[in-house]
Amino acid sequence: MTSRDFDLLSAQELTARLEDVQDIHKRVMFAARDGSPRSLQGMSLAALFMLGIWILSDNLLLSGATSLLVYVLVMRYSRVPADWQELLDRLLSRLEPLQSSPLRWLRTDRVSWPYAEHRLQQEMDLILTALRHPTDRLNA
Numbered sequence: 001m002t003s004r005d006f007d008l009l010s011a012q013e014l015t016a017r018l019e020d021v022q023d024i025h026k027r028v029m030f031a032a033r034d035g036s037p038r039s040l041q042g043m044s045l046a047a048l049f050m051l052g053i054w055i056l057s058d059n060l061l062l063s064g065a066t067s068l069l070v071y072v073l074v075m076r077y078s079r080v081p082a083d084w085q086e087l088l089d090r091l092l093s094r095l096e097p098l099q100s101s102p103l104r105w106l107r108t109d110r111v112s113w114p115y116a117e118h119r120l121q122q123e124m125d126l127i128l129t130a131l132r133h134p135t136d137r138l139n140a
Helices: 011-032 037-059 061-076 085-091 102-107 112-130
Strands: none
Touching: 011 085, 011 112, 037 061, 085 102, 085 112, 102 112
8 A cells, every 4th residue: 555645635634634743742842851751650650659658657768768669660661651752653653654744754763852853843834835735735
């Protein structure tokens, strides 16, 4: 099966793809700027366990050791993406691959955040162009 391109997508499909790409951009930008989803999950669970054990046992050493153990276990065994690049790969795998999509270059190798952000912006610009000019899509 050959992959489709922007000119073969309907306006509804383009709008849905634009929303998906904007959501991907928002999630990946948060992960790149504020920390990986896995470390945020590990920190929050470790803090909850530390507080819970400290309240129950009134032993700060035990609660600290437990929270450290919880953090290590979450970082090792969690299925949540470890960094923004893994998150980007997972989210891009949900999108339909298009022939002239700039996002296809992001799935090849590890890329820098400015390059990934540039490619996401290019994808959004192409979709907006295709939505504005339905008869003359991507000929500019």
